[in-house]
Amino acid sequence: MNGVHFSTSKGAIFFLLLFIAQFLFLVEKLKNIIKGCLKNDRQMQSELYKMFAPKMYGLCLRFSANIQDAQDLLQEGFVKVYDNLENFKWKGSFDGWMRKIFVNLALDKYRSKISLLSIDDFTENQEPADNDLNALDSISEKEILELIRQLPDQYRMVFNLYVIEGYSHKELGEMLQIRESTSRSNLARAKLILKEKIQFHSQRIEKAI
Amino acid sequence: MEKFERNIQEKLRDFQVQPPEEIWSAIENQLVQKQGKKFLWLKIAAAILLLVVSITSLVLYLPYGRIAEPLAEIYLLEDDLLSPWSETLVVESGSEILSATDEAEPVIGRTSELRLVEVRSTDSDYPADYSGISGLIVLNPIGYDNQLAFQYAQEEGFSISSIIFSEIPDAQKFDEVKSELMAFDIITPGSTQRGFALAAYLAPQQSFRYQRNTASFPYEALESQIFSFAAGLKFHYNINSRWEVESGIGYNLIGQAVNGVTAFSHPSMIPLYSSKGELISSHPQSMSTSMGGINFKDQSYYFADIASSRVFALKGSYDESNVNLLNKSASGLIQHFGYIEVPLVFRYKIIDRMFSMSLKSGIAANFLYNNNVYLQGSAYTHSIGESTGVSPLSWSGTGGLSFGYPISDRVNIALEPTFSTFLTPMGQFRSLTRETYPYNYSLFMGIRYKL
Numbered sequence: 027m028n029g030v031h032f033s034t035s036k037g038a039i040f041f042l043l044l045f046i047a048q049f050l051f052l053v054e055k056l057k058n059i060i061k062g063c064l065k066n067d068r069q070m071q072s073e074l075y076k077m078f079a080p081k082m083y084g085l086c087l088r089f090s091a092n093i094q095d096a097q098d099l100l101q102e103g104f105v106k107v108y109d110n111l112e113n114f115k116w117k118g119s120f121d122g123w124m125r126k127i128f129v130n131l132a133l134d135k136y137r138s139k140i141s142l143l144s145i146d147d148f149t150e151n152q153e154p155a156d157n158d159l160n161a162l163d164s165i166s167e168k169e170i171l172e173l174i175r176q177l178p179d180q181y182r183m184v185f186n187l188y189v190i191e192g193y194s195h196k197e198l199g200e201m202l203q204i205r206e207s208t209s210r211s212n213l214a215r216a217k218l219i220l221k222e223k224i225q226f227h228s229q230r231i232e233k234a235i
Numbered sequence: 236m237e238k239f240e241r242n243i244q245e246k247l248r249d250f251q252v253q254p255p256e257e258i259w260s261a262i263e264n265q266l267v268q269k270q271g272k273k274f275l276w277l278k279i280a281a282a283i284l285l286l287v288v289s290i291t292s293l294v295l296y297l298p299y300g301r302i303a304e305p306l307a308e309i310y311l312l313e314d315d316l317l318s319p320w321s322e323t324l325v326v327e328s329g330s331e332i333l334s335a336t337d338e339a340e341p342v343i344g345r346t347s348e349l350r351l352v353e354v355r356s357t358d359s360d361y362p363a364d365y366s367g368i369s370g371l372i373v374l375n376p377i378g379y380d381n382q383l384a385f386q387y388a389q390e391e392g393f394s395i396s397s398i399i400f401s402e403i404p405d406a407q408k409f410d411e412v413k414s415e416l417m418a419f420d421i422i423t424p425g426s427t428q429r430g431f432a433l434a435a436y437l438a439p440q441q442s443f444r445y446q447r448n449t450a451s452f453p454y455e456a457l458e459s460q461i462f463s464f465a466a467g468l469k470f471h472y473n474i475n476s477r478w479e480v481e482s483g484i485g486y487n488l489i490g491q492a493v494n495g496v497t498a499f500s501h502p503s504m505i506p507l508y509s510s511k512g513e514l515i516s517s518h519p520q521s522m523s524t525s526m527g528g529i530n531f532k533d534q535s536y537y538f539a540d541i542a543s544s545r546v547f548a549l550k551g552s553y554d555e556s557n558v559n560l561l562n563k564s565a566s567g568l569i570q571h572f573g574y575i576e577v578p579l580v581f582r583y584k585i586i587d588r589m590f591s592m593s594l595k596s597g598i599a600a601n602f603l604y605n606n607n608v609y610l611q612g613s614a615y616t617h618s619i620g621e622s623t624g625v626s627p628l629s630w631s632g633t634g635g636l637s638f639g640y641p642i643s644d645r646v647n648i649a650l651e652p653t654f655s656t657f658l659t660p661m662g663q664f665r666s667l668t669r670e671t672y673p674y675n676y677s678l679f680m681g682i683r684y685k686l
Binding site: 168 | 239248249251253262266
């Protein structure tokens with residue numbers, strides 16, 4: 027094993043360098059793809075799509091009430107990304123910039139179809155204890171997605187923006203044009219519904235077993 | 236953030252799901268359409284410019300156009316027609332005669348005529364004493380047998396030399412003028428004078444498409460022709476007695492039938508599961524045809540390809556016992572494309588008598604105006620979506636025969652068996668439309684009013 031042997035620290039440095047090299051390679055590749063997209067190169071546009079579509083589709087599925095809407099969102103989002111690519115100034119990650127476009131588009135769509143029926147405020151006291159964490163382990167990501175999709179529109183928006191995208195209730199109030207307290211109560215309600223559904227789901231699985 | 240929230244965030248924030256393949260085609264489609272729209276106005280402007288330039292140049296520069304100067308004028312001295320076998324043609328006083336080079340085409344299908352006329356030269360090259368000479372002119376197609384005319388002239392006491400002119404100052408000039416006069420064409424008042432006519436037409440037609448590369452499209456047998464129509468308004472301009480140019484605006488509906496696709500509703504609608512319980516379909520469904528893709532927009536139906544595998548979203552087997560087939564046996568889709576068409580057509584008259592016959596040929600710019608897909612069963616027709624990947628502007632060529640008959644001085648009716656075909660593929664992507672060129676056989680039924 028002459029010459030191929032590494033000490034632990036050398037190995038760590040090697041892999042770190044490999045990781046950095048890979049990272050730089052990916053950044054360079056992305057730069058080239060974006061340059062190509064700016065020139066309307068269809069091949070590069072397709073590369074960009076292949077690179078980010080699965081992640082963005084995951085996001086779209088979370089924000090939409092059904093698969094049809096999610097696919098529409100994905101399609102519109104990517105067209106918007108290509109249209110606005112020149113506005114990306116290489117500040118912050120491309121992934122984050124793209125995510126923002128999709129979230130904003132989802133918000134626009136939500137606002138345009140928002141019903142006049144207001145959802146009742148809900149007091150947080152009714153929230154059950156966190157006794158369903160085990161249940162969460164027994165459920166797949168796809169199944170959670172399905173359950174999130176079934177939430178009422180406003181709950182789904184609040185849940186997604188707060189829990190997954192990390193916005194604050196104050197920001198949510200501005201984005202959705204609701205009071206901060208409404209945002210809080212919507213979140214509580216959404217969590218309650220989800221927890222109930224997850225528990226119901228895990229019980230069903232247990233019974234089946 | 237509580238643990239439940241953190242857990243879900245971890246699970247879902249970067250969770251990836253592979254989207255269905257057709258979404259990229261839809262995005263690509265949209266990108267191309269956007270790109271196409273950038274140039275659409277430019278294309279329309281170019282098409283209009285082309286039409287204006289071609290019509291103007293035709294009117295100005297074709298033989299017998301405005302630049303030709305008359306050599307002589309003929310005046311009819313006697314109103315009666317001298318030749319008993321002549322047809323309905325009447326020479327008007329003041330008709331212009333042009334030089335042989337300007338108008339030297341043979342006239343087919345017209346009999347000899349004899350006229351007693353006075354010829355007045357308007358050309359300074361000819362001697363002044365050409366003015367005022369009178370005689371008998373044989374107005375006759377070149378190469379036509381003059382025997383009957385000569386015979387009649389002799390019987391009536393005209394000498395051979397006076398059949399053209401009674402006084403000939405110079406033998407050489409005589410031959411020159413004779414050949415010129417014999418070559419000119421009679422302008423029949425009312426029917427072949429230069430000028431505009433307005434026409435309206437309706438054309439029932441059989442519409443289908445031709446594929447340049449059939450190897451990549453194995454569904455040839457699953458598509459068939461349809462019956463449709465075209466209609467519009469046209470302006471005609473007579474350049475001379477033979478040539479005519481026309482343009483205008485029309486609506487041309489073309490398309491095809493796509494067979495072997497059936498529609499059904501599902502009791503629980505969205506989503507649809509296979510008998511194994513897998514999610515196999517979600518809207519929007521789409522399929523490919525030789526005339527672009529079809530996006531099914533009506534979400535109250537599911538579509539299945541019972542003859543092949545053209546419908547994308549229903550690849551797996553589905554539980555037939557659980558679905559309600561609307562129409563399993565006789566079913567199909569109709570793809571309709573409505574084009575606004577701006578033609579430029581030339582006509583050449585072969586027969587110009589009471590009944591006339593012309594050849595016509597030309598090109599047209601076709602602007603896609605509407606696009607629909609219908610589900611057609613034995614008892615219903617239902618709009619279910621539209622075709623994708625169709626180019627907003629295509630060019631077509633047309634050719635045919637025209638049979639005309641005057642029903643009054645100004646009004647003509649015409650029947651025109653016509654064949655038209657696209658000259659550019661109808662699709663935006665070669666891969667989507669597989670180099671498809673629509674064509675149709677039409678029977679134009681028109682009525683024309685002389686302005």
